[in-house]
Amino acid sequence: MVGLGRMGSNMVRRLHRDGHTCVGYDVTEAAVAAIEAEGISGARTPQQLIDALAAPRNIWLMVPAALVDQTIATFAPLLDVGDTLIDGGNSWYRDDVDRSGPLKQRGIHFLDVGTSGGVFGLERGYCLMIGGDTAAVQRLAPIFDSLAPGFDAAPTRTLGREGEPDTAERGWLHCGESGAGHFVKMVHNGIEYGLMAAYAEGLNVLANANIGATDRLKDAETAPLTHPQYYQYELDLPAIAEVWRRGSVVASWLLDLTANALLADPKLEGFSGNVSDSGEGRWTVAAAIDEGVPMPV
Amino acid sequence: MVGLGRMGSNMVRRLHRDGHTCVGYDVTEAAVAAIEAEGISGARTPQQLIDALAAPRNIWLMVPAALVDQTIATFAPLLDVGDTLIDGGNSWYRDDVDRSGPLKQRGIHFLDVGTSGGVFGLERGYCLMIGGDTAAVQRLAPIFDSLAPGFDAAPTRTLGREGEPDTAERGWLHCGESGAGHFVKMVHNGIEYGLMAAYAEGLNVLANANIGATDRLKDAETAPLTHPQYYQYELDLPAIAEVWRRGSVVASWLLDLTANALLADPKLEGFSGNVSDSGEGRWTVAAAIDEGVPMPV
Amino acid sequence: MVGLGRMGSNMVRRLHRDGHTCVGYDVTEAAVAAIEAEGISGARTPQQLIDALAAPRNIWLMVPAALVDQTIATFAPLLDVGDTLIDGGNSWYRDDVDRSGPLKQRGIHFLDVGTSGGVFGLERGYCLMIGGDTAAVQRLAPIFDSLAPGFDAAPTRTLGREGEPDTAERGWLHCGESGAGHFVKMVHNGIEYGLMAAYAEGLNVLANANIGATDRLKDAETAPLTHPQYYQYELDLPAIAEVWRRGSVVASWLLDLTANALLADPKLEGFSGNVSDSGEGRWTVAAAIDEGVPMPV
Amino acid sequence: MVGLGRMGSNMVRRLHRDGHTCVGYDVTEAAVAAIEAEGISGARTPQQLIDALAAPRNIWLMVPAALVDQTIATFAPLLDVGDTLIDGGNSWYRDDVDRSGPLKQRGIHFLDVGTSGGVFGLERGYCLMIGGDTAAVQRLAPIFDSLAPGFDAAPTRTLGREGEPDTAERGWLHCGESGAGHFVKMVHNGIEYGLMAAYAEGLNVLANANIGATDRLKDAETAPLTHPQYYQYELDLPAIAEVWRRGSVVASWLLDLTANALLADPKLEGFSGNVSDSGEGRWTVAAAIDEGVPMPV
Numbered sequence A, B, C, D: 001m002v003g004l005g006r007m008g009s010n011m012v013r014r015l016h017r018d019g020h021t022c023v024g025y026d027v028t029e030a031a032v033a034a035i036e037a038e039g040i041s042g043a044r045t046p047q048q049l050i051d052a053l054a055a056p057r058n059i060w061l062m063v064p065a066a067l068v069d070q071t072i073a074t075f076a077p078l079l080d081v082g083d084t085l086i087d088g089g090n091s092w093y094r095d096d097v098d099r100s101g102p103l104k105q106r107g108i109h110f111l112d113v114g115t116s117g118g119v120f121g122l123e124r125g126y127c128l129m130i131g132g133d134t135a136a137v138q139r140l141a142p143i144f145d146s147l148a149p150g151f152d153a154a155p156t157r158t159l160g161r162e163g164e165p166d167t168a169e170r171g172w173l174h175c176g177e178s179g180a181g182h183f184v185k186m187v188h189n190g191i192e193y194g195l196m197a198a199y200a201e202g203l204n205v206l207a208n209a210n211i212g213a214t215d216r217l218k219d220a221e222t223a224p225l226t227h228p229q230y231y232q233y234e235l236d237l238p239a240i241a242e243v244w245r246r247g248s249v250v251a252s253w254l255l256d257l258t259a260n261a262l263l264a265d266p267k268l269e270g271f272s273g274n275v276s277d278s279g280e281g282r283w284t285v286a287a288a289i290d291e292g293v294p295m296p297v
Helices: A006-017 A029-036 A046-052 A065-078 A093-105 A118-124 A134-139 A141-147 A180-207 A237-244 A253-264 A280-291 B006-017 B029-036 B046-051 B065-078 B093-105 B118-124 B134-139 B141-147 B180-207 B237-244 B253-264 B280-291 C006-017 C029-036 C046-051 C065-078 C093-105 C118-124 C134-139 C141-147 C180-207 C237-244 C253-264 C280-291 D006-017 D029-036 D046-052 D065-078 D093-105 D118-124 D134-139 D141-147 D180-207 D237-244 D253-264 D280-291
Strands: A023-025 A041-043 A058-061 A084-087 A109-116 A127-132 A172-176 B023-025 B041-043 B058-061 B084-087 B109-116 B127-132 B172-176 C023-025 C041-043 C058-061 C084-087 C109-116 C127-132 C172-176 D023-025 D041-043 D058-061 D084-087 D109-116 D127-132 D172-176
Touching (some): A006 A029, A023 A046, A041 A046, A058 A065, A065 A084, A084 A093, A093 A127, A127 A141, A180 B180, A180 B280, A280 D280, B006 B023, B006 B029, B006 B118, B029 B041, B065 B093, B093 B109, B093 B127, B109 B134, B109 B180, B127 B180, B141 B172, B172 B180, B237 B253, C006 C141, C046 C065, C058 C065, C065 C084, C093 C109, C093 C127, C093 C180, C109 C180, C127 D237, C134 C141, C172 C180, C180 D180, C180 D280, C237 C253, C237 D127, C280 D180, D006 D023, D006 D029, D006 D118, D029 D041, D065 D084, D065 D093, D127 D141, D172 D180, D180 D253, D237 D253
Parallel strands (some): A023 A041, A084 A109, A127 A172, B058 B084, B084 B109, B127 B172, C058 C084, D023 D041
16 A cells, blocks of 8 residues: 555555555655554555565555656556556546556556545445456455445345345446546546535525525615515524435435534534535536536536 | 325325324225225215314325315315314425415414425335424324334434434424425425436436547537547446445435436436426525525536 | 606606607606706606696606505506506516506506616617507607617618518517516516626636646645646737627627726726626526526526 | 638638738639639649748638648648748637647747638628737738728727727737637637527527416426416517617627527527537636636526
8 A cells, every 4th residue: 555644544454454464655654653553564665565565466556646647657667567556546537548558568457446435434445446457356356345335335235136246236346447447436526516516505595594584685776585474484404404314315425424514513614615626526527528418517 | 194195195004004093085986995905994075084083183185286275175174273284295385384374363283294205105204394383293293203214214323413312313303384394395305306417417427438439420510529538438337326325425315216227227218308397496496596595506 | 757867867868859748757856956957847746747747648667676566556546547657667577467457457558668778778779678558559659769779779680671660670679468578678687697697707718818827726635737738828808808899709789898897997806796686687597497498597 | 721611712702802912722623713713813732822922921721620730731841931820710729739839840930810700701801819929910910900800890999999999909819829819719609609598598488488378287296387377478589689689788799690590480490409519618618627717607
């Protein structure tokens, strides 16, 4: 595991718990020391990491998207034919398409793995969307099974599925050739942002349901609210989010998180209303434009 | 229970199972006979229904929105002071605001109950959003508890909640004065439609991820796809919906239903792409306009 | 003319210039004095206005939408059968539908006139969209012809039109029954807001065309701009608005106004970015929802 | 002039009329013969074109975007230091950024010219948005002046402008370095599509203003129209488009074209409702995404 930040360190912990032999490397000494304190092997240089693993090696990169290329440049020369590099970060899928060719020519397998689950992944497991060649995916199947949430993570079984659960039912999927993993992850995030917007807009209508009870500015330029008698509600948003979690059509994991947030901070005053653009939303819209499919949400 | 269609008949079944004494009425003889065959009392005229219940009575109307007013007109003259009328259909919340005043003047309680759960409600329970006066809500609490999914229906408990679960945690909520129940239900449906659109748009990007592999029409009027090499994926949508159900941020009940539908019909060819406008989406947008809050999704 | 604000006073001036006998009334003494100073008759009470006109009278109301009903309540009792009331303000068309019935019962004609042209109308003329009964429209045709911009106001004649110009070619139109004038004016404003948004969004893309030349915050959460080399332009927005006024497809009166504004204030720093909601945008979207037609713009 | 299609042939005609010495080349013999019949010199091979011009030459390419690169590849080897190549087609601005470097290294000037005016340009003139180096722009100023609509094409002069009109007031503008011309033209088209959508949506609301007069399907799934009495208008769209052309805020050249189309075909039945994607709309949205500016319209 290269990169022992929040994601990488928890993933190596989850693998270690499940009995896999792991070595963790990070440019920050404290991050390496932290996993060593938990009984997981650490490496202080790329070469140490390589030496600590028997070929064929599996090197999982869990570094910021902006650092993936230079990290590959560091490790690739140290690898042998048959080793596998895994890009587990938030890369643009096109970069993975471009990276795979040169590595393949040198006999190195390359996988791109989109990972969902975030800060809850250590306990819940990570949903894994994988692109790259089949042989490497198959060899790493036990790793993916340990990282993924497993069959029991879904509340019910999909109608028509029976027998031994396939990998999708266990929480990981080989989506296609190089880039396919991050393509599916990109769209996943695009959907996520649309879902969040839908909840936000609806909750905002509820939060303003008392607009008829308040005096709006009256001037010649502004048309009055036509029917103030229909906007007199003081609604309890934390309770509404809670009741929707049971039996309603809008129940979801995002709603569970929303209920947590609203109970702790009913007006969400601790939130800035601003979010960094990690790229997936922007890239999903760009893909929709390229494909010529509508994406108003 | 007035109206023994899909919703009303299953609700009366769920109440009967839980030990409540119920009488069902419908203009269709067969609908009444169906519940009688299951040991539930039936009535063949409004007066029979009234006579079969001891005062104070609770009359739950589960009829199409367009028929609520005439059904109230039929039953209201038969009711006594202290009886309660419940509008459980898909009414516009403003109609319930308007209905409550005249009934209140005659000493009749009036509740509006937005109900989510649809065809799955008999087994899963119904999420209930309620508007009207507190006394009537409290008297009907055992009924709401039987109809609602109950505490165990949510996968986890919201952080910070402890002790005896309140009604929101049991699946029903008194939202506020008359109309509040259908207002919250209206917004709930508005959110639902936004969620569905988000999934649909994202899945459509996945379904068209092979656009670079196909020849597009080439003419002087159409700009070519700039980078066809990045749109060469044949993605397995049923498997992707399945893998997202475990550990991913977009897991939800709607996604569970989507996975069911995609497994049975991977290209959704059995769907018409058209849906009747039951009003809630339209009304939610109108409310957002009245409140002056944004609602692009 | 009842209401001698910016709109009403200029309209009465334009009518007076064209030889019509006019009397102006306003609750503000100074407004009446101002037109009297220009040789136009003034009235200081509603009764004075009525007395100064020979029956059948034409009373044009040019007051804020919120004051139309009370102004009608003031004047209607003073009118005789055959008189005509004209609502020239920014009323919601539905209010005019509701107003017309009671006035018609009393033998009073009622017209609703949507008026476009704003502060430039005195010189350019006013585009008039009219609803109400045909007899009253025909009687007022000379008034409408004086207020409207006239045939020469358009740069070219529409292909296929020939002979004597009809009223539409002279700048006014009887659109239909009561409310039709304000309905068409409402949609006109809805279109206007869409046009303004289209220009604003495009100009904003031009204004930010140098985004690649500036350093964006670099952090692990934010995806970098993929191709900064393509965003290095410092564009001259006042000049671009100017060049588009000649021969381009986006030439329009709104663009002429935009060119004025950008030349005087190239970054539009004197504008607040906020506009009062006079209702038409909101009502147009509500009409689109009622009609079930799309209106994303 | 290389490329004597609809655009190129009319541009060479307009230049010829204004006294410029022109030579036209096209791969289609008939196109060359057509201009020769009007007294304009023709060339049948690239070399003939080159030989017919005295250095420093100006070669204007007016070919489909997909053919620009191969046309440049044909002509560039034939050019001398100091000659100028002009890309007047619908190129993506980024392609012009990429093309300029290699040509510059060989001492060849390169200009990109976005051209608006279409089929009306021969008579009205062309609005020209130009990118590239200043020396070449200055040398070609007489050409641009002949192609552009000229000062009188705008209905009024922008407030604050005085003295000798600059090039923007004459209808052409040097926007910036290579690509700037097509960047501005791209955004111009993005705005155009937004304007067209705004008109279309508004006219559609007018066209459906009689929805209350028709019977909608009544079923349990569909909410009824709440106030059919307010949707009883049969509006005359050709007349409305006509009246808006005079004095209204939405007057524009696109509205003039709309009035032409509606008069000839009031329900626009001769239009397919489909338009080829020439790229500019797509690219403008992509630019907005890259810049991080909103572009909902």
